[in-house]
Amino acid sequence: MPLLTVQNLSKAYGPHRVVDVPAFALEAGAQVALRGESGSGKTTFLHLIAGILAPDAGRIELAGREVAALGEAARDRLRAETIGYIFQTFNLLQGHTVLENVELGMAFGRGVDRAHAEALLKRVGLGDKLGHYPRQLSTGQQQRVAVARALANRPKLVLADEPTGNLDTRNSREALALIREVCRENGAALLLVSHDEGVLGQFEQVQDFAALNQASVP
């Protein structure tokens, strides 16, 4: 059974339908990149899967459970425990240290596990930066905090929205390799969206979002 199954998922902003995905599935442990132009609805699609946005219609099954069938609290818990999210702009909390940023993500999921947070931060090369604040880090280092945070709750699925869009080519290549390695090491599937052929070219499995999405984006 796939880890994630999407059926007839749709979302409109006012009169504009931006997502209309009849079918999409992702196997446990898979690493898939979705190729899509800017404005094609990729972010909206990931937000629907992550529960950041509610769909107008459709069905999402995650780890064998249909999310709409769950109550709000159970749905939030399932998502917090199953999904990690890497945002393009990282979304780190500026008033909190590197370690606190990772631990705060855990507080909404399986509970704070300092040893695991520290191990993840060491794994991404930030073992000596635990007490630093995001503004004291380079962009690439901030991105690595976001990677550690995404994996903090031992998710089965990591969603990544143009995660290297703010990095230069060399850093982007290294960052992507790191994301793929830590997902693999932690048994998480990876669903990444990008328009960057340099990023997409590093994936064996690439799907065109335009072929999945039947919505005619304005």
Ligand SMILES: Nc1ncnc2c1ncn2[C@@H]1O[C@H](COP(=O)(O)OP(=O)(O)OP(=O)(O)O)[C@@H](O)[C@H]1O
């Ligand atoms: N909250 C919103 N209200 C109204 N329209 C929105 C909203 N969010 C996104 N849109 C519109 O929906 C379309 C898809 O946006 P989305 O962010 O999902 O695309 P994207 O493929 O991720 O683009 P990008 O790569 O530039 O982030 C765009 O036309 C955008 O202007």
